[in-house]
Amino acid sequence: MPEAENFESVSKRGSQEVARFEQPNRGAIGTLQHWLHINPALVPLIVLVLSILVFGALLGSKFFSPFALTLILQQTAIVGIVGAAQSLVILTAGIDLSVGAIMVLSSVVMGQFTFRYGLPVELSILCGLAIGTAVGFVNGWLVAIMRLPPFIVTLGMWQIALASNFLYSANETIRSQEIADQAPLLQLFGATFKVGGAVFTVGVVFMVLLVILLAYILKHTAWGRHVYAVGDDPDAAELSGVNVKGTLISVYMISGLICAFAGWALIGRIGSVSPTSGQLANIESITAVVIGGISLFGGRGSILGMLFGSLIVGVFTLGLRLLGADAQWTYLLIGALIIAAVAVDQWIRKVSV
Amino acid sequence: MKKLLATTAVVVMGFAGAASAQAVTACLITKTDTNPFFVKMKEGAEAKAAELGMTLKSFAGKVDGDHETQVAAIETCILDGAKGILLTASDTSSITTAVKQARDAGVLVIALDTPLDPIDAADATFATDNFLAGELIGKWAAGKLGAEAANAKIAMLDLAVSQPSVDVLRDQGFLQGFGIELGDPNKWGDETDPRIVGNDITSGNEEGGRKAMENLLAKDPSINVVYTINEPAAAGAYEALKSIGREKDVLIVSVDGGCPGVANVKDGVIGATSQQYPLLMASKGVEAIAAWAKDGTKPANTEGKDFFDTGVTLITDTPVDGVESIDSAKGTELCWG
Numbered sequence: 001m002p003e004a005e006n007f008e009s010v011s012k013r014g015s016q017e018v019a020r021f022e023q024p025n026r027g028a029i030g031t032l033q034h035w036l037h038i039n040p041a042l043v044p045l046i047v048l049v050l051s052i053l054v055f056g057a058l059l060g061s062k063f064f065s066p067f068a069l070t071l072i073l074q075q076t077a078i079v080g081i082v083g084a085a086q087s088l089v090i091l092t093a094g095i096d097l098s099v100g101a102i103m104v105l106s107s108v109v110m111g112q113f114t115f116r117y118g119l120p121v122e123l124s125i126l127c128g129l130a131i132g133t134a135v136g137f138v139n140g141w142l143v144a145i146m147r148l149p150p151f152i153v154t155l156g157m158w159q160i161a162l163a164s165n166f167l168y169s170a171n172e173t174i175r176s177q178e179i180a181d182q183a184p185l186l187q188l189f190g191a192t193f194k195v196g197g198a199v200f201t202v203g204v205v206f207m208v209l210l211v212i213l214l215a216y217i218l219k220h221t222a223w224g225r226h227v228y229a230v231g232d233d234p235d236a237a238e239l240s241g242v243n244v245k246g247t248l249i250s251v252y253m254i255s256g257l258i259c260a261f262a263g264w265a266l267i268g269r270i271g272s273v274s275p276t277s278g279q280l281a282n283i284e285s286i287t288a289v290v291i292g293g294i295s296l297f298g299g300r301g302s303i304l305g306m307l308f309g310s311l312i313v314g315v316f317t318l319g320l321r322l323l324g325a326d327a328q329w330t331y332l333l334i335g336a337l338i339i340a341a342v343a344v345d346q347w348i349r350k351v352s353v
Numbered sequence: 354m355k356k357l358l359a360t361t362a363v364v365v366m367g368f369a370g371a372a373s374a375q376a377v378t379a380c381l382i383t384k385t386d387t388n389p390f391f392v393k394m395k396e397g398a399e400a401k402a403a404e405l406g407m408t409l410k411s412f413a414g415k416v417d418g419d420h421e422t423q424v425a426a427i428e429t430c431i432l433d434g435a436k437g438i439l440l441t442a443s444d445t446s447s448i449t450t451a452v453k454q455a456r457d458a459g460v461l462v463i464a465l466d467t468p469l470d471p472i473d474a475a476d477a478t479f480a481t482d483n484f485l486a487g488e489l490i491g492k493w494a495a496g497k498l499g500a501e502a503a504n505a506k507i508a509m510l511d512l513a514v515s516q517p518s519v520d521v522l523r524d525q526g527f528l529q530g531f532g533i534e535l536g537d538p539n540k541w542g543d544e545t546d547p548r549i550v551g552n553d554i555t556s557g558n559e560e561g562g563r564k565a566m567e568n569l570l571a572k573d574p575s576i577n578v579v580y581t582i583n584e585p586a587a588a589g590a591y592e593a594l595k596s597i598g599r600e601k602d603v604l605i606v607s608v609d610g611g612c613p614g615v616a617n618v619k620d621g622v623i624g625a626t627s628q629q630y631p632l633l634m635a636s637k638g639v640e641a642i643a644a645w646a647k648d649g650t651k652p653a654n655t656e657g658k659d660f661f662d663t664g665v666t667l668i669t670d671t672p673v674d675g676v677e678s679i680d681s682a683k684g685t686e687l688c689w690g
Contacts, residue, residue, distance in 0.1 A: 190596075199596070271589075279416075
C-alpha cells in the first residue's frame with residue numbers, strides 16, 4: 001500500500017497523549033472566577049457580609065443589634081418568599097411579572113371568602129392557595145403548550161390578576177382588628193417570638209425554611225435537575241428524555257402556590273387585607289434574584305443567592321435610612337448593585353466557554 | 354400638531370354639540386380608580402349626574418403619577434364634546450397645557466382635591482384645605498400631651514419622595530399645629546426641631562406605613578407621637594408598634610376620614626383623624642358643570658381662599674379643649690370608602 005494512501009499513519013504524527021481534564025494553572029483571578037462559577041451564591045454572600053460590616057461600623061449598636069438585624073429579616077420576608085417563586089421561573093429562562101398580582105389576589109380571596117361568604121377560615125386559605133396555583137397553571141400552560149414568551153404571558157397575567165383583584169374586592173380593605181377578632185389564622189405569619197433581643201415572625205421562619213427546602217430540591221432531586229436542564233437548553237433537555245412541558249407547567253404552578261403563601265404572609269405582615277399592597281413585588285423580586293446572582297438566561301444560579309440578594313436590599317434600605325440619607329440614595333445604590341451583579345455574572349459565564 | 358388637534362376638537366365638538374343638545378356630558382378624571390378615595394369620588398359624581406340627567410364619563414390613570422393617560426383622557430373629553438371636566442391631576446404643573454387646550458375649546462375645568470400649579474390654571478378648585486387638616490391633628494396631639502409636648506418624640510410618615518402638594522401641606526400643617534417651627538413651608542423634612550425623630554415615606558398604604566414606622570423605631574425606639582399621611586399608613590404603623598408592644602402608649606394621628614379609618618379611631622388605633630369629603634367635592638363639581646352648561650356661570654371661591662373649600666372635620670373620641678371635633682359615631686355617618 002503506497003504511503004500516501006495509508007491514512008491511518010497520519011495519526012502517528014499527532015499527539016500521543018491521552019486526553020486529560022486536569023485544570024490548567026489559572027492564576028489568582030482565574031481561580032476566583034472558577035470558584036465563583038461553581039458557587040454562584042458566593043458573590044451575594046460576600047456583598048451581604050461586607051454591607052452588614054460597613055453599616056455596623058458606621059452606625060454601631062443601633063444597627064448591629066439583634067433587634068435591627070432581625071427587623072431586616074422581617075422586612076425582607078415577603079420579597080424573599082416571592083423571590084423564591086421568581087427564582088424557580090427565572091431558572092427555566094423565563095420571568096414572572098405576575099408574582100405580586102397573584103400574591104395580592106390570593107390574599108384578597110382568603111380575606112373575602114372568610115368575611116363576605118362566611119366560609120371557615122381554613123377553607124378560605126385553601127381556596128386562596130388554590131387560586132394562586134391555578135393562575136400559575138394558566139401561565140405555565142400558555143408558556144409550555146402555546147409556546148408564548150413568558151414575558152408576554154406574565155405581563156398579561158399581571159394586569160388580569162390585578163384587575164380581578166380590584167374588581168372582586170371593590171378596593172375594600174379588611175381591617176386588622178376584624179381579622180384579629182374573627183379569623184386570627186389569617187395573621188398566622190405575623191405572629192412573633194423572641195430569642196433574646198431578636199424578634200422573629202412565623203413569616204421569616206417560613207421564608208428561610210422554604211428557601212432551604214427549595215435549595216435541596218433543586219440540587220438533589222430529579223425534578224430539580226430538570227428545572228436547571230430546561231433553563232440551560234430545552235432542546236438538549238428534551239433529547240435527554242426530560243419532560244420539558246411538564247417541568248415548565250409544574251414550575252409555574254409551584255411559583256403560583258408560593259405567591260399565594262406570600263399573600264398569606266402579607267396579611268400577617270400588614271395585619272389587614274389590602275388590595276392595593278404588593279404593587280412592586282414583581283420588580284423587587286426580580287431585583288433580589290438578579291443581585292443574588294441567578295442568571296436571567298436561565299439554568300444557572302442558586303436560590304440561596306436570591307435570599308442573600310433580598311437581604312442585601314434590606315440591609316441597604318434600613319442602613320441608609322438610619323444614616324438619615326434621602327430614600328433616593330437607596331434606589332440609586334440598588335440600581336448600581338443590579339448592574340454590577342449582571343456584569344459579574346457575565347464575567348463568570350466566560351469560564352464555561 | 355397640538356393646534357391641529359385642538360382645531361379638530363373644536364370642529365368635532367360643534368357637530369357633537371348640535372347632535373346631542375339634550376344631555377350634558379361631564380368628564381371625571383382621577384389619579385387612579387383603585388384608591389377608595391377616588392372610587393367614592395366617582396360614586397358621588399355618578400349619583401349627582403344621574404340626578405341632574407347628565408352623562409358622566411370616568412377616566413383614571415393606571416397608577417398614581419400616570420400623567421400620559423390623563424392627558425389622553427382630556428383630549429378624549431374635548432373630542433367627545435364634554436361641557437366640563439373634573440380633574441384630580443397626577444402631575445399638577447405638566448397637565449396645565451392640556452387643561453388650557455380644553456378651556457380654549459370652551460370646556461369648564463375644575464380641579465378636585467388636588468390644586469393645579471398654578472392654582473388658577475383651572476377654572477375652579479374644589480378641595481380640602483389640607484394644611485388645615487394637618488393643623489387640626491397637630492393641635493389635637495399637642496393638646497393631648499399637654500406639658501409633655503415639649504419632650505415629644507415625633508415620627509413623620511409622609512407619602513412620597515416627590516413631595517406632592519397634598520403631602521407637604523398636611524405634614525407642614527401638622528407641625529405648625531403642634532407648635533414646631535417650620536423651615537421652608539413648601540418642603541417637608543427640613544425642620545431642625547430635635548423633637549422630630551425623622552421623616553420616612555409610606556406610599557400611603559399599610560405595607561409602607563409599617564416599614565417606615567419600623568425604620569424610625571430603629572432610629573429611636575422612644576417615639577410617642579406618629580403623624581401619618583393617611584389612614585392605611587396609620588394602620589401599618591400601628592402593626593409595627595404592636596409587634597414591639599408599644600401600641601398603647603403612642604399617639605397616632607392621620608388624615609382622610611375613610612370608614613376603615615374612622616373605625617380605627619373608634620377602636621383606639623388612631624387617636625384623631627381629619628375627615629375630608631370626596632363625595633361632596635364630586636357632587637359640587639357636577640353641579641358647577643350643570644350651571645356652566647345652562648348659563649355660563651362659573652363657580653366662586655370660598656371667601657379668603659383661592660379655592661372652594663369642601664370642609665374638614667376632626668374626628669376623635671377624646672376631645673381636647675380648644676380644638677373642635679366630632680366623635681367617631683358621628684364620623685361613621687359621614688365617612689366614605
